Amino acid sequence: MILCVLLRRFYCQIPPTMIISLSETQVCRVACIATEGQLEVICREQGVKCDELGINKHNLCDYEVEYLCDYKKKVITDGKRQTIQELYLVKWKGYPESSNTWEPRRNLKCIDLLNQFWEDLNAEMQRQKKRAAPRRLDPATVSQLIQRAKLRQTLKQWETHLNGLGTHKGHIYVRNQVDLEGPPKNFTYINDYKVGDGIMLNEVSVGCECTDCLGNPVEGCCAGASQHKFAYNELGQVRIRPGLPIYECNKRCHCGIDCPNRVVQRGIQYSLCIFKTDNGRGWGVKTMERIRKNTFVMEYVGEIITTEEADCRGHIYDKEGATYLFDLDYVDDEYTVDAAHYGNISHFVNHSCDPNLQVYNVFIDNLDERLPRIAFFATRGIKAGEELTFDYKMKIDPVDAESTKMDSNFSLTGLPGSPKKRMRVECKCEVPTCRKYLF
Template identity: 80%
Template sequence: MAENLKECQVACKATLEQLETVCREEGVICKDLGINKYNLCDFEVEYLCNYKKVVVSNGKTPGRTPEVQEFYLVKWKGYPESMSTWEPRKNLKCVDLLTQFWEDVHKELKRQKKRSIPKKLDSAISSHLVQKAKHRQILRQWEVHLNSLGTHKGRISVCNEVDSEGPPKNFTYINDYKVGEGITLTEVAVGCECTDCLDNPVDGCCAGASQHRFAYNDSGQVRIRPGMPIYECNKRCRCGPDCPNRVVQRGIQYSLCIFRTDNGRGWGVRTMERIRKNTFVMEYVGEIITTEEAERRGHIYDREGATYLFDLDYVDDEYTVDAAHYGNISHFVNHSCDPNLQVYNVFINNLDERLPRIAFFATRTIKTGEELTFDYKMQIDPVDAESTKMDSNFSLTGLPGSPKRECV
C-alpha cells in the first residue's frame, strides 16, 4: 500500500497567484513560481486608488525651497483593499497603470469642469477611479476567457471607455454551432482526392462535385459573387490543413476588438488590423433551431426589443440561427446601410443544403480601427435562385431593451 501512495497525487486548490502571495509573505523562494532572492520583495500593483502631494522637507534652510513628493495609494495584487498602502512615485514601476490612472483623472476632472489637479484627490474622484479599475479587471477577465476558447490566429480584445457596462448577462460565447433539440447534422461521407486543389483539382474538387465554381484565389480571397455557395474541402479530403480551399474552417485570422459605442448602439466590433477586400472575417454562430421555434422566440424577442435570429433559407426556410444567448463575436456586430461585410453560404463537413454555415467576407478594404458592420436586411440578387437573405425581423440590438441600432 505504501508503494501505491508514492504515485498518489492531489490537485492543489490554491491558484498560482495565491501561492505566489504566500511565498512572498513567508519569504520563500520558489523557482517554479519565478520567485527568487532578487524579486522576493517585489509586489505586483493591481491598480492605483488615489494620489496626493506631500511636503517632505519644509525648506526652512535659507535659499532652499520645500521638497514635495508624489504618493499613490496602491491596491496590491493578492491582498485585500484594507492592506493598500501609500507609495512614493519612485517605488512604482507600473508605467501602463500610471498612464491609465492619469487618463482617468483628467477625464473625470474635465467632466467636473475642473482645470487644475488638486494636491489630493477628493473621495468622489478616488471612488470613481477605483470603480473604473475594477470595471477594467472584469472586462480583462472576460477577454482572457474569450481568447481561451479560440484556436484561431486572431485575438479578441475588449474595451469600454464609455460607461460601466460589463460582459453581457445570459450569454455564452461559443466558436461553433450549438445544435438544437430534434436537429441532426449529417456529416459528409466523401472527400476530394486532390493533391493540389487550386491548380490541379480532381473532378473540380469539392466545389466541382457540387457543380459549382472553386470559391477562392491563391490568397484566400473569395472570387465568386454573393449568393453563390462555397464548398470547402472537408475532413475526409486528401488535402491537408494548408489547402487553399480551407478558409472559413480556419477561423478568425484578424485581431478584433469588442468595444462600447459612444452613440447609444451598445457593443460593437472593430478590427485591430487592416483587412483586405474579399477576405474571410468571421462566421455568424449560434443555436440552430427550427423555424417553428424561431417564431416562438421571435415573439418574445420583439417584446424585449431585440432579436438575433438569422434564417438559413438557402434552399428551404426550415432552420434559423439564434445568437441571442449562444454566439461568437458576430453577436456584437452592428447594422449599417453601407456595410463592409457580406454574407456567404458555406458548406464544409455538413452538405445538408438546409444548414449552411454563415460566413462574413469583407466587401472592401477595411482600415485598422474601423468598425465592422453588415446589413441586417441585406438581399442577394433575386435573379439568382441561390439566394441568401436576412430575417425581416433581424435587428441585432445588443442587450434586450436596448434602443434599436440605426445605420452607422
C-alpha cells in the same frame, strides 16, 4: 498547503464556507466559490504557500502593484524651502484593500499603470468639466477610478478566457473606455454551432481526390461536385457573387489544411477588438489590422434551433429590446441561428446601412442546404481601427453568374437570411445612406 486549484470554481451543496486545515492548530475558512484573486489574498494573509497560485517562499512577501486607487499632492517644508511631493494610493496584488499604502512617485516603477491611471483621471476630469486634477481627489472621483481599474482587470480576464477558447490565428482584445459595463452575463463563447434538440447535422461521406484543388481540380473539386464553381482565388479571396454558395473541401478530402479551398474552416486570421461604442450602440467589433477586400473575416455562430422555437424566443427577445436570431433560409426557412446566449465574436458586430461585411452561405462537413454555415467577408479594404459591420436587413437579387473581376464592387445588400426582428428599431449607424430604422 491549500489545494487552491480545486477551489477556483468549486460548486457544492454544503454550507457557504469550507474549513481547510493549515496545521494542527490553525484553520482557514474559504468560500466554496472563490476567484483566484480571493484565494491569493487569503494565502498571503495566512502566510500560506500555494504552487497552483504561484505563491512560494521566494515571493510570499513580495509586493506588486495591482492598480492605483488615489492621488494627492503633499507640501513638504525643509526650512525655507517648500517642495510638492506626488503620492499614489497603491492596491497591492494579492493583498486586501486594507493593506493599501500611499507611495511617493519615485517608488513606483509601473510606468504602464501610471499612464493608465492618468488616462482614466484625465477622462474623469473631462467628464466633470474640470481643467486639471486638484491636489486631493474627492471620494466620488476615487470611487470611479477604482471601479474602472477593477473593470479593466475583469475585461482582461475575459479577454484571456476568450483567447484560450480560440483555435484561430487572430487575437481578440476587449476594451471599454466609455462606461463601467463588464462582460455580458449569461453568454457562452463558442467556436462552432451548438445544435439544438431534435436537430441532426449529417457529416459528409465523400471528399475530393485533388492534389491541387485550385490549379488542377478533379471534376471541379468539392464545388464542382455540387454543380457550383470554385469560390476563391489564389489569395483566398472570394470571387463569386453574394447569393452563390461556397463549397469548401471537407474532412474526407485528400488535401491538407493549407488547401486554397479551406478558408472559413481555418477561422479568424485577424486580430479583432470587442469595444464599447460611445453612441449608444452597445458593444461593437473593430479590426486591429488592415483587412483586404473579399477576404474572410469571421463566422456567425450560435445555437441552431427550429423556426418554431425561434418564433417563441423572438417574442421574449422583443420585450428585452434586442435579438440575435439569424434565419438559415438558403433553401427553406426551417432553422435559425440564435446567438443570444451562445456565440462567438460576431455576437457583438453592429448593424450598418452601409456595411463593410458581406454574408455568404458556406458548406464544409455538412452538405444539408438547410443548415449552411454563415461567413462574413470584407466588401472592401478595411483599415486598422475601423469598426466591422453588416446589414441586419439583407436583400439580394438572384444571381447566376460568377464575378469575373476581383476588384468589382459587391452588393452591400446581403443575403435573404437576416436576423429576425419584430420591433421597429431606430438605426444609429449614422452613415449618409442610413435607412433610419433597422427593421
